[in-house]
Amino acid sequence: MEKISRPVVVKRMPERMNLKQARKFWKEVQPFLDSDRPQVVFDMSQVRHLDAAGIDILLQCMREAIKRDGDLKLAALSPQSAVVLELTRTGRLFEIYENSTAAVKSFSSFLPNALRQLEPEASQGVVPMFPAQPVSSDDGTGASLAA
Amino acid sequence: MDIRAILLVGGVAGDDGKPAESIGGVPLAYMDVLGLPVIERVLRRLHRFGICATTLISDAPAATSPFTQRAEIDPHAAQVEAPGEEFWDRADEVFQQYASEGADLVIAMRLGPYIEVDYDEMIQHHLDKRCTVSMAVDSQNISLELFVISPAGRFDARELFQSHLQRLRRECEPFAVKGYVNRLSGAADLRRLGLDGLMARNDVRPEAIEVKPGVFLGRGARIHRKARVVAPAFIGARGKVHAEALITRGSVLEHHAEVDCGTVVENSTLLPFTRLGAGLDVMHSVVGFHRLAHLIRNTEVEITDAKLVDMVPLSPVSRLAGSTAALFAFIPKQIYRGVRALSHRESSVEDPECAEAGGAALKAPVLEAPASGAESSEFPSNLAVVRRYGED
Numbered sequence: 001m002e003k004i005s006r007p008v009v010v011k012r013m014p015e016r017m018n019l020k021q022a023r024k025f026w027k028e029v030q031p032f033l034d035s036d037r038p039q040v041v042f043d044m045s046q047v048r049h050l051d052a053a054g055i056d057i058l059l060q061c062m063r064e065a066i067k068r069d070g071d072l073k074l075a076a077l078s079p080q081s082a083v084v085l086e087l088t089r090t091g092r093l094f095e096i097y098e099n100s101t102a103a104v105k106s107f108s109s110f111l112p113n114a115l116r117q118l119e120p121e122a123s124q125g126v127v128p129m130f131p132a133q134p135v136s137s138d139d140g141t142g143a144s145l146a147a
Numbered sequence: 148m149d150i151r152a153i154l155l156v157g158g159v160a161g162d163d164g165k166p167a168e169s170i171g172g173v174p175l176a177y178m179d180v181l182g183l184p185v186i187e188r189v190l191r192r193l194h195r196f197g198i199c200a201t202t203l204i205s206d207a208p209a210a211t212s213p214f215t216q217r218a219e220i221d222p223h224a225a226q227v228e229a230p231g232e233e234f235w236d237r238a239d240e241v242f243q244q245y246a247s248e249g250a251d252l253v254i255a256m257r258l259g260p261y262i263e264v265d266y267d268e269m270i271q272h273h274l275d276k277r278c279t280v281s282m283a284v285d286s287q288n289i290s291l292e293l294f295v296i297s298p299a300g301r302f303d304a305r306e307l308f309q310s311h312l313q314r315l316r317r318e319c320e321p322f323a324v325k326g327y328v329n330r331l332s333g334a335a336d337l338r339r340l341g342l343d344g345l346m347a348r349n350d351v352r353p354e355a356i357e358v359k360p361g362v363f364l365g366r367g368a369r370i371h372r373k374a375r376v377v378a379p380a381f382i383g384a385r386g387k388v389h390a391e392a393l394i395t396r397g398s399v400l401e402h403h404a405e406v407d408c409g410t411v412v413e414n415s416t417l418l419p420f421t422r423l424g425a426g427l428d429v430m431h432s433v434v435g436f437h438r439l440a441h442l443i444r445n446t447e448v449e450i451t452d453a454k455l456v457d458m459v460p461l462s463p464v465s466r467l468a469g470s471t472a473a474l475f476a477f478i479p480k481q482i483y484r485g486v487r488a489l490s491h492r493e494s495s496v497e498d499p500e501c502a503e504a505g506g507a508a509l510k511a512p513v514l515e516a517p518a519s520g521a522e523s524s525e526f527p528s529n530l531a532v533v534r535r536y537g538e539d
Contacts, residue, residue, distance in 0.1 A: 066375070071359075092395040092413050095361075095378055110361035110378060112346040 171436025
């Protein structure tokens with residue numbers, strides 16, 4: 001397997017992801033997604049309000065990333081964003097990690113223990129999609145570049 | 148030391164008289180898990196501990212062979228078919244033969260449970276405790292149907308086999324297994340074994356290449372560029388994932404499994420040669436042999452509609468013939484579509500391969516202002532966009 005040395009972009013999503021914010025957010029992340037094989041992580045720890053436009057922008061970003069042979073991963077889901085992703089069944093389209101650091105590392109090696117969507121109960125056949133407790137991000141920056 | 152092993156596949160009957168620990172009549176021990184049959188994994192583990200002389204006794208009918216990879220199971224292991232009551236008699240016969248040939252110890256295990264045991268430790272325990280028959284137990288002191296038998300204990304062995312591994316002639320301190328244990332009693336356990344392997348909770352490593360972190364691809368597996376595979380996932384040898392399909396949450400597609408356009412496979416296992424139809428949403432299930440076992444509802448249903456769940460032809464010739472026929476059917480359709488497109492220029496199909504499949508997911512999302520006036524449908528446009536990714 002290829003060892004990745006390309007940068008991973010970690011972008012913190014705003015508290016509200018409505019249509020207006022989503023458009024603004026899209027303009028911010030578009031340059032990263034336009035690069036070759038973009039590797040992007042969205043930190044969703046601050047998200048308190050996520051509507052259809054927010055979901056739409058997530059999917060659009062994912063599509064753009066895949067189109068260029070990259071990927072988009074989610075990290076540090078707030079309970080609110082977790083509920084909306086579960087409700088719209090969009091969560092299953094993404095790899096979701098406990099925090100941004102784990103998500104960044106996951107681009108170079110698989111980290112089963114950091115994955116949030118498969119809880120220990122999964123082994124019994126029952127899969128809670130997201131953690132019941134709020135998860136926190138250890139990444140203090142808004143948008144940063146990590147090697 | 149000359150240590151030999153007897154592996155017993157079957158030997159228990161279900162409530163309705165059908166064999167237990169099987170799906171569609173195929174024993175779970177013969178099923179592929181992440182690209183390799185369970186029994187082969189057990190044999191390889193025995194080899195790692197230097198136990199190479201093995202006899203495999205099975206009560207599964209020969210008719211199940213095409214669905215399994217029996218041919219790929221270690222050729223050095225002698226294979227004996229012994230249906231019904233003959234099963235336990237044959238086990239005893241093989242033990243007596245090993246004893247007379249001068250084996251120092253014989254390991255007898257039923258599959259049955261998948262156990263990652265340190266055989267060296269267990270043999271040492273057997274020798275230290277001076278047992279004739281040592282039994283392996285789990286953390287709750289329940290038998291794992293794994294025994295180490297000294298050749299001197301011929302009567303103990305006979306008693307053990309005649310009681311279907313339920314009774315010991317002489318009690319001895321059991322050996323507590325510290326490693327990974329999976330009872331492998333049904334579809335849920337089979338799913339758990341595969342998932343635990345993907346999540347690196349056991350020694351069941353995928354027999355495939357890791358093409359990106361957590362995504363394993365077997366030899367000759369094909370994933371359409373418009374399909375999405377979310378890690379961890381396993382696509383077995385010659386597996387096929389068509390356009391707009393989504394494989395996610397630790398899903399496992401065993402060899403020759405096929406997922407048609409727009410189908411979502413979430414936290415599920417597709418058994419070998421299983422073909423899932425287009426536009427389906429399969430979650431928390433084990434699918435194969437025209438059956439679907441739903442792990443949360445704890446039900447198993449038979450599905451005879453080939454549009455939903457079908458079997459890929461077992462022989463390569465049949466598969467080739469099927470592909471050729473599909474190609475010849477596809478070309479006239481494309482010509483017809485081309486002619487039709489000339490007369491209806493406004494209508495366009497982005498992916499003709501999936502046009503008739505009715506796939507649901509992964510259409511191009513578009514961020515747009517809500518439509519107004521005559522253009523608006525009965526749903527707000529944003530809601531409609533989200534709905535494309537969701538369910539009904």
